[in-house]
Each structure stands twice: as structure tokens, then as C-alpha cells.
Amino acid sequence: MVELKLSNGVGIPQLGMGTWQINDRGSLLEIIKAGYGLGYSLIDTAAAYSNEMAIGKVLEKLGIPREKLFLSDKVWNTNRGFDAVQEACRRSLKKLKTDYLDLYLIHWPASPKLHEAWESINAETWRGMEKLYEDGLVRAIGVCNFKIHHLEALFKTSEIVPMVNQLELHPGMPQLDLVSFCRGHNICIEASSPLGNGEILTNETLIALSQTKGKTVAQICLRYGVEKGLILIPKTTSTERLRENKGIYDFTLSPQEVSMIDSLPYCGGIGIDPDEVTEFG
Template sequence: MKEKVRELSNGVKIPVVGFGTYKLENDNDEVCNMVKEAIKAGYRSIDTASFYDNEEGVGKGITQSGINREELFITTKVWPDDDGYENTMKAFEKSLSKLNLDYIDLYLVHWPTEKIKDTWRALEDLYRQKKVRAIGVCNCTIEQLESIIEFANINPMVNQVELHPNRSEKELIKVCKRHNIVVEAWSPIMRGQLMSNEIIKELAKKYNKSEAQIILRWHLQNNVIAIPKTSSPSRIKENLDIFDFNISKEDMKKIDSLNTGERMKPQKYENLYKVI
């Protein structure tokens, strides 16, 4: 189904729902088993990061899944401690080795820092060397994103940000659309905090879907890629079962009304790159 993938600015196709692995750990093979479970359920996009300290487990799950590598879309990220050109190149090779892969589908700058120019140059070189199929950023504001576009030779193809009904980022989405940048949502269901919201509960009952499915469908209809994370096998399947219904415009507006613009909690890394 065409709706299940989006096309990046370079023509690479990315699934519209990915499996998030934040706080899933290598210990006791938890992340390995969850990645296998997700792939078995139909996920083809797996999102990790060096900071999550679980790339080895993710790689093991990919290998043990038995799915052809070409069918999967794997994302990882470079952490601020590894910013700058040389550090980023080394961090990438380390991630590649831990994941036991020959290439990465999407490599992201986890948080932009004052060394973003050098870090981004490294990502551009990795892209030119065909070690990555696409490059992008995370957690960039409109100002930060436009600053990066000014000096970039290759524009970011993705901006992955905290995005959910309480923080809908409508202006950022508009700017990204103008620059042909796909928006991804981390914590798309706000780590479960919206499950008791009366509007969400009402719509779940109306459409005969779970609260999480309503929120994930809202993301899709806003052209935002969602990366939900769960360690529950039943919810892994449930989160992917969102392609058989549409939320009406009226009900989409009800969900939009929940926006406060607030983060779930303050992020200490958000001011590492100050645009002057």
C-alpha cells in the first residue's frame, strides 16, 4: 500500500511507522527479541542510536529475523559527545560494526551542537561514499534547521523531533515541507501520557480502535512518520494496525486542540547549538 511508505528528497522510501528501541536494553537479549518480534509483526523500519547503548542487540535481532537486509530500513544516530568531523566518522564506523551491517539507511545528528558544520560535513561524506542511504537531523528547531540548510551542500532529508498531540509542531512541519524534509515523531504517543485523555478515549470508542492507534493515525494523516516504542508483543502488532481507517477532519481538529507546545520534560541538550 502506497500509504505505508514516504519518499525522501533523494527518492529513498521510508516506512511511515517505525519500531523505536529507546530504553530497550542489550541485557537479557530484550532488544534482540523485541526487534525480531517487530519484524515478525510486519515492521520494516527499526530506529536506534549510539546513545541507546543497544545497537549490538538491535543488530542481533536483525540478523536473527531472517529477513533480507534490503527489505529493512535501519536508522541510528551520532551523539553530541562524538560531534565534529573525525569523531563522527569514527562513531559511524562503531555503530556500523555493532549493528553488524554493511550500510545504514538513515544516519541522524542526535542533537545539533556548535560543531554542527563539521558533523554535517561528515554525514555528507558518508552519504557520498554510499555508506548511508539518507542523512538528517534530530531535535532541530525552525531556526536551527534553516541555519543548517544555509551551509549544507546536501539538505537534511529528515528531522526527527518530539511530536505528539500535546506538541504538534505545526509550523515546523510547514517549514520542513517547504524544504522537502520528512518529519519523524519520537515519543509519538507521549509515552502513554495521553491514554487517559477524554478526547482520545472518546475517539477510540468511536472508531473502535485503541487510544494509541488513534494517535498514530493522527500522525499519519499529518504526514508525520511515527516511531512508537513498546516492549509488549500485543502492542507491537496493535501499533501497526492503523491502515484500515481514517479520522475525519472534524475529529482531527479535536486532537489538534490538545496542543500546548510543551515538552514532556526539559531537554538539557536543546541549546547546544544557538543560532545567532
């Protein structure tokens, strides 16, 4: 699997397995076993997905050596703050039956729309993340869904710049300004919902391009992310699609094709504005 480097030198697989909406232990066992066999090692979960315990049991059952995996997890909105984030991380480690995470992320920013003290809330949560990093419980730290104003505010007090910003990014939602801002600060972009939660796969422009390239629409979407140097975590419950989603390194998209995809209008996805997210999602 192709590996990218985070700003602290930690290697991260470019392609991983998303696990949102996979809760049942049997499905997790099947998909993680098949994925590992195909070369996937990055597993993206979150406290909010309610599947950490099942993933922990699956990993124990499969007996995959810990160092062969890249485990990424996220702290939920109800656990913001210096102490709360550290306690949440320790709970997650227990559920996942591991001593450390490879990447730990703040799931959503506290936003100016919903929290008067949003800047200090995010600053304190980040201070807790930095402590987890210093204590060696996590190999890399980052955020999710942080817009430019959230990052600019964080930079006023942070000692460590987030290594990753995981955000919704796919054809129809290229987030060009945010990507360029993150690049300028050496923050790696991880594309969540790189297939637009499956909704963008019927887009006619993407279908036409996939026919020209002799690839599937999902492969076009994922290759678009590769051309941009993104980390990609598509979710699938199908072994066949796990294999298909890996088939993105034997073709390229030209700069013209990438800019054509950049200019597509919104055509589906999650589409949640991080400034609108409450403690309940």
C-alpha cells in the same frame, strides 16, 4: 507496510519500531522477531541507547536479509564535528554488524544557548554526514530535534538538505510551525514519542474520540500521524501492542478531528527543549 519517499527517492516505511529503553538482548530478540513477522522493518536506534551491539547480535541470530530491513541510527552529542561523526558512524556500523545504514541522524543540535560556536559545530557535523552519504555508508541523512533556527543556520553551508527531521510530535505537541517549515524544504518529519512516551494515553479527549471511533487511544495517536503524512516509531515491548499499533490503516480521522487534536494542550511526553540539551542529554 505503507512506504513514504524521502527527498532523494529512498523509500522509508511509515511505521517502525522505536528501541529507546529496550536494552536487554532477550527483549530485543522477542520484539524484533515478532515485529518482523508482522511486517515491521524499520528499526530506530541511537548510539546513546546503548543497544546497537545487542541489536546487531539479534539481527545476526534472526538472519533477516539486510535489504529487508531499514536501519536508522543517530550520532551522539559527544561526537560532533567532521571527523568525529564519521568515526562514530563506523563504530555504529560495526556494532550493528552491517556495511551501511538506511538513515543516519544527528541526535541533537548544538544550540546557541550552550555553544558559542553552535553554527559552525552543526555545519561541521553536517559536512561529515554529507561525506558519509557521498561515501555510500548511509542511504539517507537527517537531523533530530532541529528547530527552525537550527535549520536556517544549517542551510547557509549545507550542500544537501536533511532528508528527515525526527522530533517529538504527538497530540498535545503538534509542532505546527516546525512541520510546516520542514514541509516547505521537502524534509520528511519522523515523529519520535508518537504516544508521548505513553503519558498521553489517559487524556480524556483522546479516550472519548477513541470510543467514538471504536479504536484504542494509541491507534488514534498514530492515525493522527498518518493523516499528517509522518513517519512513526512507537516503542513497545509487547507483541500484542505491536499488532495493535499496526491497526491504523482501516479508519480515518476527519480534518475537524485532526484540528481538534492539534489544539489539545500539552498532556505529557518527553518535553525536552533542544536548546537546553547538553553533551550528557
